[in-house]
Structures are given as C-alpha cells and as structure tokens.
Amino acid sequence: IFDDIAPVSSVVRQRINYARTLIPPPVSFHLSQFVVLFSYSFFFDGLTGITITAGAIITLALLMAFTARVKWDAALTSRATPPPMPPPVA
DSSP, X not given: OXXXXXXXXXHHHHHHHHHHHHSOHHXXXXXXXXXXXXXXXXXXXXXXXHHHHHHHXXXXXXXXXXXXXXXXXXXXXXXXXXXXXXXXXX
16 A cells, blocks of 8 residues: 555645745645645545545635735736837838
C-alpha cells in the first residue's frame, strides 16, 4: 500500500507548493486541503464521488467567505503606469 501512496504524496506536495507561490496564504491553505482530500478520496472504496463533492462544496464555501471581504477594484488595478502607446505606423 505504501508503494501506491508515495507517488500521490509527491504530486500533492507539488500542487501545494504551486498554490503557495501563486495564491495568498489563507486561500492556498484551503486549496491545498482540497487537493489532499481529492487525492486521498480515491482510497475510499465506494465513497470517492461523495467525498469529492463534499470537499468541493466545503472548499467553495470557504473561498467565498475569504474573498467576500476583498475590495476587488483595488486588488485588480495595476499599480504601475502602462508605457505610452507608440505612434501609429503610416
């Protein structure tokens, strides 16, 4: 059984590190929990579908709760001024 878990754990670690580099810490923590739950749900015989569904619903609820307080206008605006447009080609 440990031969089956080793590749899964390396993929899980890779996905968690990837999420940490791109996404803010509270959100990446919950995404990593979902990745772990998704990966290990295949070991639950006959409960894979319900486990993935429950994990997806819980993850969605947590992400909605954390991102509800974000001021998206401020978060998505560019802080750097864009370079000037080049002159039109005649």
